Amino acid sequence: MYNLVKENIIQKQLIKAGDNVLIGLSGGPDSVFLFHNLRKLKESLSFNLYASHINHMYRGKDAQHDEDFVRSLCEDYGVKLFVKRKNATDYAKELKVTEEEAGRILRYNFFRENLSEVGGGIIAVAHNLNDQAETVLQRILRGTGIDGLCAMSFVKDDLIRPMLNVQRSEIEKYLRENNFEFCIDITNTQAIYGRNKIRLNLIPYLEENFNPNIQNSLYRLSETMERDKKIIDKYVEIKFCEALVHADKNKIVLNLQKLKDMDEGEAGRVIRKSIEQLKGNTVNVEMKHIDYAIDFIKTGSTGKKINLSEGFTIEISYDNFIVNKIVENIPEFKYAIELDKPLFIKETGKTVLCSVKDISEVDIRESQSINLDFDHIKGNLTVRNRRTGDTIVPCGNTWNKKIKDIFIDLKIPAEERDSKLIIADDENILWLEDFRIHNSYKVSSSTKKILNITIGRSTNE
Amino acid sequence: MYNLVKENIIQKQLIKAGDNVLIGLSGGPDSVFLFHNLRKLKESLSFNLYASHINHMYRGKDAQHDEDFVRSLCEDYGVKLFVKRKNATDYAKELKVTEEEAGRILRYNFFRENLSEVGGGIIAVAHNLNDQAETVLQRILRGTGIDGLCAMSFVKDDLIRPMLNVQRSEIEKYLRENNFEFCIDITNTQAIYGRNKIRLNLIPYLEENFNPNIQNSLYRLSETMERDKKIIDKYVEIKFCEALVHADKNKIVLNLQKLKDMDEGEAGRVIRKSIEQLKGNTVNVEMKHIDYAIDFIKTGSTGKKINLSEGFTIEISYDNFIVNKIVENIPEFKYAIELDKPLFIKETGKTVLCSVKDISEVDIRESQSINLDFDHIKGNLTVRNRRTGDTIVPCGNTWNKKIKDIFIDLKIPAEERDSKLIIADDENILWLEDFRIHNSYKVSSSTKKILNITIGRSTNE
Incomplete structure (x- = not known):
């Protein structure tokens, strides 16, 4: 089994030497399996391994047990661990999305935040063959086409799935044979959610009545679909270019x-x-x-x-x-920012996360987030879009410039201007998305504390 | 509903003016629905309508009732009907295939035989949207790729499916509203077969627990897959030609x-x-x-x-x-021919059907079957492959020629020669597949009875 994960990583070039790899570690069998595989491989393949755990505080004692287990596992093998405690049920209500979706936003925001702390890298998640089969089946049941049938892939953007072709039974066997401990997630054994219903009711029924290898068949389906999808994309690219007059x-x-x-x-x-x-x-x-x-x-x-x-x-x-x-009119919006709390802005689909860090913790050349001098901030932070009369002192200047004039200078189409985020304190605009920071808030040699701003986009992963 | 079938026929060019269209008419709701739609359309679209019914003699009285019903329906609307009685269970044992497969071979052989009697044409079958959904689901359960997901199409070779996008509920509504009678096939209501199990158990379960519109979703899936399959085929054709050195x-x-x-x-x-x-x-x-x-x-x-x-x-x-x-060695084979009984030759995958007809029944110019003078045949008919020393008097000649020399003259590769069928009576070789008939058996002005030979290939339809 260990060999299959290694083969995947090498053949599909999931990890390169020197990469920072952050594993999402719930403590369940899948992520523990992946953890052991990666910690064994990190020397020979020369990558750095980190782990992230989110304590969703769902089940009181259970959740604490899982966190303790993960802490001790990472300590045993000398792997740096990031932990966050956050109840996804509450967060879902806050964002007005499903709990599943809230959990996803929470997880991936935290993972990317952790990675940006260590200088960037990739996220390894523990989806297996059975998860893939369930995803394919779920999409078929909901209604899909070839794109949906491709389901999850071994690599997508900054995400890798090194054990996507490993069966759950093989995972359990490997853990048992090596006496590796793991936690049991009791919510997985309750057939209340759609996904669990597929796993616990539908798949066993199909295995018994139609095809004992249905999960392999579904996995193979996703695999052939991904190949065919690439062919379609190439051909469509050719036809698109042939027909294109102007874009x-x-x-x-x-x-x-x-x-x-x-x-x-x-x-x-x-x-x-x-x-x-x-x-x-x-x-x-x-x-x-x-x-x-x-x-x-x-x-x-x-x-x-x-x-x-x-x-x-x-x-x-x-x-x-x-x-x-159709150019959409984005209405005026304004939200209060709480530190360390991702804020989802429904008007633009973006998430803003502000944290305060010691200057020594931050590589300010790292370009995925924005760093300002925290000690210059006056009062409360808000995020909003433009208002008439907005001004900023652009970095490197000493005089106020109208935001409107910045947009004009930079030839930003009128219809895009309402979607640009602005972060302000009680006195000034600190930052204008994509373009400018205020001169007084820039990081200097006297800066001690950093306001770190990360902007994320909600994705389908 | 009537409009949807008409639209399909016109937009997808399923039927051209002057076509002979033969409908497979079981007497069940689907085929009766198609029958009424086609008999209404035949005047305005100027095609000829025929019907074929196979009495599978499954259910004693029921089967006879269905046959009587179909006879009376066709008589009422002046549609020429062909009827055959044949038990598919026995036939399946004979051919050593499943009953479903035997039924299929029986049906399509009979349909094509009927069509050749009327000078060729196309076969219309009554598959509906729900059949398509069940087929897609069945293939997913068995394991498939894009080719399998395309499932059935509106037109394939000589077969059309004019009501493939019509829902079963619409069919029933149309029949009810127009007071059209039909027969009920009780085997369809028993969940014993794989297909019925999908229809009667699995689909209702999925509709209730996952998606009330699952059948439409599956139908849409097959539709998009068929479109995407065409794109893939085109692209692969280009790449194949680019890489091709010799064929x-x-x-x-x-x-x-x-x-x-x-x-x-x-x-x-x-x-x-x-x-x-x-x-x-x-x-x-x-x-x-x-x-x-x-x-x-x-x-x-x-x-x-x-x-x-x-x-x-x-x-x-x-x-x-x-x-x-790999050039396969086809072993020697020889089978006795019974008239009017399709004979499946497993060594070559072909089916031979010989029938005796009156000269007045047959259009001897019709090229899909072979016609010989029946009254010259001596003894029993057999079908086999070549033996050393085989000879025939080729049509138009008066002397014997070695079959081997015919193959050499016509440059038939050695490895193909064993697959060519030969039909013989007790004295002579009457016919050599693809090439020659014996001069003495050719149809002449004095011929009264015809031996009609039809060669079929087992297909996936």
């Missing part, structure tokens, strides 16, 4: 005749790609929207324009088929 | 470096396509075989050759990667 931030102009010459499936995927390029993802783009667009390509005439869902219109203008992004 | 009946030579430059998924699909080209299909080509081949591309060296399953080897020879078909 900017708010519209994609395609040659209508080229679209008409394509198969329905090809044209549909080119439209989907156009939306993805404008939007950054294809969340909520449904097949019916693509079908409308295909139909419009066939039957629409010049001057026609229709709304596609999710803030897009499509129109035909002579020889062109145009996908337009 | 003949027994081997495909590909450029090794081109394969190495491809993604795993692309290379795998190119190998799969090579096998398909050599074999005619990819039945029994599993993902593990493709994985072997991908691994071999990466690690193999010149002179190496390995067996892939199903009669194929792969080898590396300098700059080339070669897929070879």
